[in-house]
Amino acid sequence: MNLFFIDNQDRTMAPRVIALDLDGTLLAPNKTILPASLEALARAKAAGYQVLIVTGRHHVANQPFYQALALDTPAICCNGTYLYDYAAKTVLESDPLPVEKAQALIALLAENRIHGLMYVDDTMMYEQPMGHITRTLNWAQSLPEAQRPSFTQVPSLANAAREVKAVWKFALADADTERLQRVTDVVADRLDLACEWSWHDQVDIARKGNSKGYRLARWVESQGLSMQDVVAFGDNYNDISMLEAAGTGVAMGNADDAVKARAKVVIGDNTENSIADFIYKQLL
Numbered sequence: 001m002n003l004f005f006i007d008n009q010d011r012t013m014a015p016r017v018i019a020l021d022l023d024g025t026l027l028a029p030n031k032t033i034l035p036a037s038l039e040a041l042a043r044a045k046a047a048g049y050q051v052l053i054v055t056g057r058h059h060v061a062n063q064p065f066y067q068a069l070a071l072d073t074p075a076i077c078c079n080g081t082y083l084y085d086y087a088a089k090t091v092l093e094s095d096p097l098p099v100e101k102a103q104a105l106i107a108l109l110a111e112n113r114i115h116g117l118m119y120v121d122d123t124m125m126y127e128q129p130m131g132h133i134t135r136t137l138n139w140a141q142s143l144p145e146a147q148r149p150s151f152t153q154v155p156s157l158a159n160a161a162r163e164v165k166a167v168w169k170f171a172l173a174d175a176d177t178e179r180l181q182r183v184t185d186v187v188a189d190r191l192d193l194a195c196e197w198s199w200h201d202q203v204d205i206a207r208k209g210n211s212k213g214y215r216l217a218r219w220v221e222s223q224g225l226s227m228q229d230v231v232a233f234g235d236n237y238n239d240i241s242m243l244e245a246a247g248t249g250v251a252m253g254n255a256d257d258a259v260k261a262r263a264k265v266v267i268g269d270n271t272e273n274s275i276a277d278f279i280y281k282q283l284l
Contacts, residue, residue, distance in 0.1 A: 015247060015283065016229040018044055019076075019216055022055045022065060023199065024235035024270055025252055031139060033068055040276035040284075041069060047284055050223070052076065054212045056198040056238050058119045058168065059084040060149035061140075067147070078119055078168040079196060079238050080215035081206050093218070096166035097193075097207050104191055105170060105205060106158045112183045116205075118157050119168040123150040125160050132173035132202055169206040177201055196238035204238060213241030231283065233275060235259065250278060 018041070020026045028034055041051055051069060053062055054076040062075055066086055074085045074092055082094030097105075102118075109116050117133050118125040126133045140148045154160045161167055174180040177200070184195045184203050194211070198204045212234075217227055232239075232246035235255040243249030243263045251263035252270050260266045268274035 015231040016049060016225060017220060017223075017231070018049050018051045018279075018283075019054045019230055019232040019242060019246065020051065020275075021212075021232075021234040021236070021239050022053060022057060022062070024254060025233050025239070026065070026270070026275065028270055033065060034273060034276070036273040036276035038068060040279040043284060044279055045070075049283070052216070052219070054080075054216055054232070054234075054242055056169075056171075056196075056204050058124055058149065059086070060122055060124070061136075063149070064143060064147045074219070076212060076215045076219065078210075079194075079198070079204055079206055080210045080212045080241075081168045082166075083215060083219060091166075094166065094168075095207050095210050096168055097170075099161060099167070101191055101193060101207070102161040102167045102170075103158055105187060105193065106161065108183075108187060108190070109170075109172065112186075114172050114174055114180070114183055116157070117171040118161065119171070120160070120164040121166055123152045125152045125154050125157060127154060127157055129153070131175070132171065132199075169204050171198070171202055171204055173199075173202040175201065198236055198238045211241035212239060213243075213245040216242050217245055234263075235270065 026033055026037060045051055050073055051071060052073045056079045059075060059077045074083050077084050083092040085092050115128055115130050129137060137151060180203060187193055187205060188195045192208055194206045194208045196204050220227055220230060227245050228247035230246040231248040232242045233250045234243050235252040240259060240262045249263040250265045250267055251260045253267060254269040267278050
């Protein structure tokens with residue numbers, strides 16, 4: 001485990017932003033925030049830290065956690081594709097997929113019999129409720145109605161992509177991860193899109209150039225701060241860009257070794273009070 005210490009006597013060098021991935025990081029396996037993490041982050045906010053969600057999720061799927069954390073900052077969604085202001089209910093900045101790229105991707109997925117979830121505007125669209133789509137739908141049904149994210153079943157993703165205002169990303173999943181990797185390689189090569197693993201059996205496809213690190217750096221600069229002022233927590237490959245860009249990149253103990261190798265610090269698993277312990281020992 002990497003060791004890292006912040007000199008509490010020199011607050012001018014201390015971080016001022018806490019950036020948090022959700023799944024596999026802030027969220028326990030049952031998709032809830034540990035009480036200790038909620039308390040530690042509330043204390044960090046009271047001490048002047050800005051707390052920011054940086055996730056692969058659509059903004060409609062962040063709502064329960066945004067409310068639980070009582071945040072007033074915007075959220076970075078879909079792996080940096082856009083920045084969403086919950087108070088104003090508006091997208092502050094974005095780089096969505098061009099329609100022709102979305103169409104080409106949909107055709108390629110159909111050719112390879114890969115089911116995708118298309119993240120658009122204020123909903124997530126799918127053709128058939130299979131695999132990871134069913135998992136996500138089941139999770140949504142477990143929430144109070146006011147917090148449930150929006151899902152829309154459509155007869156044709158290709159037609160829907162032409163009708164929406166913005167296509168944020170696609171989430172692809174397959175039980176055969178080697179097959180999924182082969183298809184992902186084709187997507188990256190043929191369509192020149194960004195492909196990032198966000199779960200053990202899921203790949204996110206978005207416009208090239210978008211990443212958590214890129215969008216976080218833009219927001220931090222807009223606040224008159226530097227990425228050296230940021231502590232970022234993550235666990236998966238789509239978190240690497242922000243772990244490397246942050247002054248302090250913190251990888252979870254449940255992360256793959258390749259992700260841990262790109263962080264400055266490695267803490268315990270997301271089943272433990274690891275984030276809270278780090279905040280109390282290093283930030284407060």
